[in-house]
Amino acid sequence: MKTxxxxxxxxxxxxxxxxxxxxxxxxxxxxxxxxxLGWNTGKIKKQVVDHPETFNKDYVAAAANAIAxxxxxxxxxxxxxxxxQGIGWKTSRLKPEFFQKKDEVTVVANHFNEAANELAKxxxxxxxxxxxxxxxxxxETCKGCHDLIRIKE
Amino acid sequence: xxxxxxxxxxxxxxxxxSLVLAVVAAYITATLGGNLMDWHGRIGSFILxxxxxxxxWGFVGSTYARFGSFFPTLPRLAAYLKGRWxxxxxxxxxxxxxxxxxADLSLLVGTGLCSSDDIAFEGPLFKLVxxxxxxxxxxxxxxxxxxxxxxxxxxxxxxxxxxxxxxxxNLILPMLTGKKEVPKALAIPVTGGGPVRFFTTVIxxxxxxxxxxxxxxxxxxxxxAPVPATTPSF
Numbered sequence: 449m450k451t452x453x454x455x456x457x458x459x460x461x462x463x464x465x466x467x468x469x470x471x472x473x474x475x476x477x478x479x480x481x482x483x484x485l486g487w488n489t490g491k492i493k494k495q496v497v498d499h500p501e502t503f504n505k506d507y508v509a510a511a512a513n514a515i516a517x518x519x520x521x522x523x524x525x526x527x528x529x530x531x532x533q534g535i536g537w538k539t540s541r542l543k544p545e546f547f548q549k550k551d552e553v554t555v556v557a558n559h560f561n562e563a564a565n566e567l568a569k570x571x572x573x574x575x576x577x578x579x580x581x582x583x584x585x586x587x588e589t590c591k592g593c594h595d596l597i598r599i600k601e
Numbered sequence: 602x603x604x605x606x607x608x609x610x611x612x613x614x615x616x617x618x619s620l621v622l623a624v625v626a627a628y629i630t631a632t633l634g635g636n637l638m639d640w641h642g643r644i645g646s647f648i649l650x651x652x653x654x655x656x657x658w659g660f661v662g663s664t665y666a667r668f669g670s671f672f673p674t675l676p677r678l679a680a681y682l683k684g685r686w687x688x689x690x691x692x693x694x695x696x697x698x699x700x701x702x703x704a705d706l707s708l709l710v711g712t713g714l715c716s717s718d719d720i721a722f723e724g725p726l727f728k729l730v731x732x733x734x735x736x737x738x739x740x741x742x743x744x745x746x747x748x749x750x751x752x753x754x755x756x757x758x759x760x761x762x763x764x765x766x767x768x769x770x771n772l773i774l775p776m777l778t779g780k781k782e783v784p785k786a787l788a789i790p791v792t793g794g795g796p797v798r799f800f801t802t803v804i805x806x807x808x809x810x811x812x813x814x815x816x817x818x819x820x821x822x823x824x825x826a827p828v829p830a831t832t833p834s835f
Contacts, residue, residue: 486719493721584636590720591634601741
């Protein structure tokens with residue numbers, strides 16, 4: 449009986465831990481996600497804003513889809529307890545106040561998701577001006593989280 | 602016996618008020634973010650041009666615009682604090698403020714040129730910075746230099762207010778009109794500056810700004826877009 453209880457507790461802890469993974473892994477995965485996002489926002493910036501003469505509808509749509517995919521991949525899971533301390537690829541820049549601001553974080557995170565989904569939709573139309581406008585709105589949502597929960601160097 | 606002199610020449614006044622507008626615009630564009638970040642970059646480059654202009658004008662401008670006439674040397678500072686400084690133009694404490702502002706703005710511009718907002722904006726010299734951690738540090742320093750600017754601006758505005766209320770001296774009017782009533786004994790001839798030097802200095806400042814933006818393109822030209830792979834529809 450005791451061994452069954454102990455086993456159950458160990459399994460439960462192990463499963464939840466396995467879901468989130470060790471702190472360093474969470475930090476590394478989310479830093480990878482944002483780095484990958486940066487690659488894709490850079491592509492859109494170049495073809496839609498800086499050098500529209502190089503605009504390729506499919507290329508930009510693929511980048512927007514990638515951004516939406518990352519936004520919808522459940523990044524929240526990578527912000528487990530203790531992930532404000534530790535090193536992934538580099539030192540975590542998550543503000544400790546994050547854990548007290550869960551409601552505000554949910555709001556800005558949802559803004560990001562909505563903006564990313566909208567950008568993917570608009571990118572599919574190939575309307576460069578509409579894409580540029582929505583891209584700007586996306587940037588504002590990125591800033592939303594940065595301002596709230598990311599430490600300035 | 603008082604006379605009216607031209608204390609702040611037109612280029613200096615134009616520089617000052619352009620800087621006020623530019624700094625406000627830079628702050629607003631950075632705060633709103635999104636597609637306005639590109640304007641933040643352009644305005645920052647304009648401020649670069651203004652600073653280059655002021656640096657040169659400090660040597661070729663008219664008397665009270667020249668750094669030599671107001672540089673806060675230790676003897677001048679000591680005399681001022683003892684109540685023995687009686688000249689025109691920036692007093693030694695004001696001079697310290699001027700140089701502090703110019704230095705901090707230069708730091709802001711310098712770091713801004715090399716910064717990224719980690720979203721979609723990069724300063725024109727960002728790609729020339731090779732070290733990853735240095736990139737983050739420069740962007741962070743840009744933000745810190747702005748916080749310091751707020752302190753300096755608060756002091757600047759408070760001093761103007763202090764002069765207006767306590768010392769009954771209006772400092773804003775001379776910076777708008779360029780004219781000030783002074784005791785005849787202090788009125789030395791105002792020389793230097795002039796339209797030719799103004800025009801030349803503007804050209805040089807413009808060339809520096811162009812060099813920073815356009816020149817970098819020559820070093821690292823835009824590559825044409827790669828051919829995209831077709832994405833299977835999952």
